[in-house]
Amino acid sequence: MIRARLLRLAALTLLVAGAGCAGDPELEQDTASTDELGSGLVTSGSILFVGNSFTHGNEEPVYSYNKAAITDANGSAMGGVPGIFKQLTVQAGFTFNVTIEAVSSETLSGHYATKASIIGRVWDNVVLQEQSTRPLPTERGGNPTAFFTGTKDLRNLALASNPSARMFLYETWASPASVTAQGYTAGTAGLQAMQSDLRSAYFKARYDLGFTNVARAGDGYLRAIDQGLADPDPSNGITPGTFNLWSASDSRHASKYGSYLSAAVLFAKITGADPRTLTSGTGTAAAALGISSTDASNLHRIAYEITTLPDPAPVPASVPLPATRASFTGSVATGTPPNITGVAQLGSLTTSEGTFTNLVGATANGISGTNTPNSRGSTPASANAAASGLTIGDGANNLGSGNFQFGTAFTAKTRFFIVETALSSGTMGDDTVVTLINASNAQVGSFSLSLLASQFTASAAGNTSNALATINYTGGVASVTGTPAGTVQSKLGAVTFSLADLGVADVASVSTATGIRLVSSTLDPNVVGLYTAP
Structure with a gap:
């Protein structure tokens, strides 16, 4: 039934729900168009997720969620965001073979050096997640050169085995702990500034290196904050009626809400399906993770809005x-x-x-x-x-x-x-x-x-x-x-x-x-x- 609804939605013009939303000033500068959800669904195939704890989840219930339904290429019994993604595709009636290759704190260059035999297999889809601060400017403690090298090397490695593979970048998020550690202003302003730098780096890599697209999970975090759904500063307690996107243990890794939002954004970007059609009752990923139907519905909507935003326009190429x-x-x-x-x-x-x-x-x-x-x-x-x-x-x-x-x-x-x-x-x-x-x-x-x-x-x-x-x-x-x-x-x-x-x-x-x-x-x-x- 969900699949039939998705196919009917493909014929409709979908509008981003914006009522009551102040909007993120950084996101409003985007000008390039992106494909509408529902036009050209991808409902099956193999998919490899490459990343670190921002992919496998830093804590339960995310870390081991749905691990039996996916393949852990490293034998670590991880479920994480790929496990949630798998369940969302099952709920939608899709059939993806999901594999995770994730190592805590690892960089994409590190994966290339040690996991090439896995990543170089034939995959229909590959998702790459870089270490959380490496894409940032050097003055913010990042290493953009290494980020670009790692993404390029892994892209080339995967495409050498399957030139038709779709290659996605998984944009990570700013966090209260990271903004202070990387020299940004504390609070919402710092979150916006750090996310702007992450967004710029991921989309530059997309345009310059020829990736299929970017799953804008980090931008989803900002939108949830902007709409008053998530608390921007958990250090002084969680405001009633909101949730915490980050782990209560370090305010940097994702909480179950943050991981679920990431998976919903990845679901929308990779399959082309409308995440608002996902249910949240018994037997769903949201219910298994202890996320209420109301919160899950809002996260589905945020994932839809972020995925249907126009992509940032590429910076005009400089020429000699x-x-x-x-x-x-x-x-x-x-x-x-x-x-x-x-x-x-x-x-x-x-x-x-x-x-x-x-x-x-x-x-x-x-x-x-x-x-x-x-x-x-x-x-x-x-x-x-x-x-x-x-x-x-x-x-x-x-x-x-x-x-x-x-x-x-x-x-x-x-x-x-x-x-x-x-x-x-x-x-x-x-x-x-x-x-x-x-x-x-x-x-x-x-x-x-x-x-x-x-x-x-x-x-x-x-x-x-x-x-x-x-x-x-x-x-x-x-x-x-x-x-x-x-x-x-x-x-x-x-x-x-x-x-x-x-x-x-x-x-x-x-x-x-x-x-x-x-x-x-x-x-x-x-x-x-x-x-x-x-």
């Missing part, structure tokens, strides 16, 4: 910008483009963001190249010398890999640039991979950027009209200088890029980075530097 104009000082003949006749300095770069003169050049080291560096006048002593500072009169041919140190920390407004040379007879730009490095030239994080040749200043083969400058090298290899030397003309172009282009969401997470590494078989860098955008 070509330099369209440059100015030079020194031995330069004016014209369009200007012609460098001797040693010159780069004075400014112009992109679609504006014209920038606060240029800082890198110190190069650890560069390898297959050709002798080209130059004007005397040939530089090494490729390192050729590709450092802001001097335009020289360059390193066919860079293999090299480290460029700036000796300074980066900010969200830092823009890097590469000025490179190409023969006038060819096109401008070379494919290059950029990574972040620290002062010891060791890579920082897993951030990288694959620059395309087309992202440099546009200048077609045999054409110098769009080049930043032209130059005739008088020292170096004959293929670049010509015979006699100085008779073959080259042209300069540039590309600019930011930390966001490298995939850095939280600048504090790369606080040790002081330089960049360039890897390319064809790049001829004359100058590598940075500037600060407004």
Whole structure:
């Protein structure tokens, strides 16, 4: 009967019940649409839940609830949120084979390191829950780099076995204990701020890494508080008529109410069914957990409202910008483009963001190249010398890999640039991979950027009209200088890029980075530097 009702509901336009609700200001900023519940039900299949105590439950009655009906891949006899999810699907008439792989306090990276043989099996659906504070910004004690690495690795692992698997992220919750421990303001304001950071991290991972969607359990907690159903501060007692979403033992883990709400949100997101159709009487998960019919009905409604909210719009992707104009000082003949006749300095770069003169050049080291560096006048002593500072009169041919140190920390407004040379007879730009490095030239994080040749200043083969400058090298290899030397003309172009282009969401997470590494078989860098955008 429930299943028939769900199918009838699929043809209806469902509205979020909002009467009497103040609304969460963070949630009201969401703009992207999400699919309606009831349109495209998923009623069966295998599903793996990966997580820690926020998945298996920290205490009874949740910890061992319905453990006989699901498979514990670790043999720990856990039921938890997956056990509740299983029972909700049974109540709806669905047939899911549910497996839990949960380890207390574990991170997703830890699961990847130790449980790959389980997670790498063939699953129809996979749900990933990260350690509760790891997605937070670094300044709040999180490790977003590790969060993104763990989610990416497990996603790839699961999809390698079943490319059609649906991959979900289980968004966890802010809590009274966590907000104070992580440096947020105590009370509801702190809960909202922490949940905003969690939401941003989970949805960034969803959009950037290609997950199916996010089950917004943590946002459900806030909505229950906002509607006066849950007490936001259990430390001073539970307000009559409300329930406590968190464990009374630590105000951080979920109580039975919090776990039930999480399971209801997961039920709605994964199956597409309307949780408001779930019953709560004898034989139901709610009754077995000691949750009243009134509270269960409200939790079902909260799960529905959260799941039918529009998803946060993805942050517009940042893209590298070509330099369209440059100015030079020194031995330069004016014209369009200007012609460098001797040693010159780069004075400014112009992109679609504006014209920038606060240029800082890198110190190069650890560069390898297959050709002798080209130059004007005397040939530089090494490729390192050729590709450092802001001097335009020289360059390193066919860079293999090299480290460029700036000796300074980066900010969200830092823009890097590469000025490179190409023969006038060819096109401008070379494919290059950029990574972040620290002062010891060791890579920082897993951030990288694959620059395309087309992202440099546009200048077609045999054409110098769009080049930043032209130059005739008088020292170096004959293929670049010509015979006699100085008779073959080259042209300069540039590309600019930011930390966001490298995939850095939280600048504090790369606080040790002081330089960049360039890897390319064809790049001829004359100058590598940075500037600060407004």
